Amino acid sequence: MIQLLRVDHRLLHGQVAFSWTSAVSADCILVANDDVVVNDLRKTTIKLAQPSGVKLVMKSMKDAVEAINSGVTDKYKLLVVVESIKDAKMLVDQCPSVKSVNLGGTKATKETRQISKAMNVSTDEENMIKEMVDKGVEVEIRMVPTDKKVKAESVL
């Protein structure tokens, strides 16, 4: 069961490893990212953030979709972290079990505009959010679990 799908450009870090893992009682974290799986340095640093007693699995986007759809993740209380709205959209589109997306943080670039303290989105990403919302998926902005949920569509 997926407890939370989070978009966070820092992937697994303090807020996710401590607060979110505990708030959703996750017993397994899936980091879904195409670069991490081929980057030993990034992998090593992500493993440093693994909370004790929690399983940590890292997969490419394609493998993550396969794993989620195959049912092998069903027995876990799973926290999925992706780096970008694009990657979240891929999971939403290809995994019917994904019903909700938590927007945690994305970096500001020249193409983005700020929609919350930590979220910066490009026009393309805004459209992806709208498409997900239109499909009936909840897209909400919260940095930490005690923040109030802000529906993404309300700030677009």
Add this chain to the structure above:
Amino acid sequence: MKKVILASHGDLSKGMLHSVSMIVGDLAKQVETYSLYPGETPNDYYEKLKLEISTSTDTYVIVCDVKGGSVHTTLSKLMEFENVTILSGMNMSMVLDLLLNQKEKLETSDYLDLIQNAKNGMSVVSKDSIEVREDEEF
């Protein structure tokens, strides 16, 4: 209610609260800090706390900076109260674990786990640490 107090020489406790707030948000709002400044004695704070605790049914967890420092030794006298637990060797994982623990009353074994996790939070990495260790699978 569980009351958490961070106590230190100087501003470590205030800084710790600021730092953990970045990770746990509003959960940190319940936390009180005490800073001992040069020329002061922790005894005044001890007396104030003693009075508060003696008329309170809350449970108190006091996290001190360094074992055996005057903040720690003075506030440790509060152990005479049943609803007080004092920890030393404050670090960020210790404080985070404490704040994220939902239990109203922690048992001794919970505190030992907390300290073990805080110890586990210490690590050393260098170039040799870039691993080829087998990744976990579902």
